[in-house]
């Protein structure tokens with residue numbers, strides 16, 4: 001056993017290096033939160049969700065979310081579209097490579113990304129997209145990181161005619177749930193319930209469909225599905241298929257399994273929210289290894305604020321004895337800095 005560290009945007013974090021094994025932990029290690037009551041007219045019902053979210057975000061940094069409101073049909077369609085996209089020949093996928101995008105939109109090939117900078121590349125391929133913006137959208141001209149055109153596969157390729165619409169429908173539905181998470185965060189942080197609403201009118205919201213080929217036999221620990229990392233934005237809404245692969249680093253420095261739960265999304269706090277809350281909310285390190293023997297697909301959506309929002313430690317998270325630990329920074333600039341650390345092609349320019 002040795003002690004290793006992973007760098008997050010807010011500093012290094014240590015863990016015990018035991019190889020790729022993780023503890024099969026009882027489910028309650030990652031709490032399950034029912035978001036149904038967020039739709040209640042009764043403020044007390046909503047406050048209960050806020051309290052559960054506070055406990056989960058301050059103690060674990062991860063929770064399962066039930067009754068998120070995204071229809072199963074929308075999710076199924078999105079996975080089906082992802083299967084078709086990744087089945088296209090590499091040459092076709094490469095025509096929309098992320099390397100052609102200043103904002104990381106489009107296709108990333110296997111090993112094209114290295115989420116853990118001490119590793120040798122991630123065993124996944126990905127397609128990234130975010131809010132669809134028309135070419136004449138005035139916000140595009142502002143040049144803010146996060147506002148960019150998407151790159152879509154040619155609809156004439158086999159199975160691609162409804163790809164764009166299917167993914168955008170998922171995005172819209174998941175964003176609606178994301179706004180509800182921000183509302184629960186406001187309750188959890190004793191802020192006015194609509195505190196975040198004006199800050200997320202046109203948010204950073206990259207979604208990606210991921211394909212992890214199975215890894216069998218002796219696995220190189222430095223080349224797994226996605227290397228140990230924390231996410232960059234305020235929170236991530238992760239929808240996975242039924243194959244287990246995700247592992248989460250607990251406060252004791254041990255990896256624990258986070259298997260899929262039927263009907264639930266997995267939500268985790270990102271570095272920007274950790275920073276905003278002066279480390280009150282925890283952005284927890286995680287990684288994924290697909291040892292299911294089958295192809296695995298997942299869909300994370302990284303939800304931030306509008307790119308021009310200033311992330312300065314929230315009033316409710318500081319005091320004379322707990323002064324701000326971080327300088328204010330614009331949300332878009334923060335994410336840009338983190339993404340550049342992850343993609344080799346971005347470092348060359």
Ligand SMILES: O=C(O)CCC(=O)C(=O)O
Nearest residue numbers: 226231240246288298300
């Ligand atoms: O696919 C997964 O289970 C995790 C994905 C993830 O952590 C990420 O994309 O940041």
Ligand SMILES: [Fe+2]
Nearest residue numbers: 229230231286
């Ligand atoms: Fe992640």
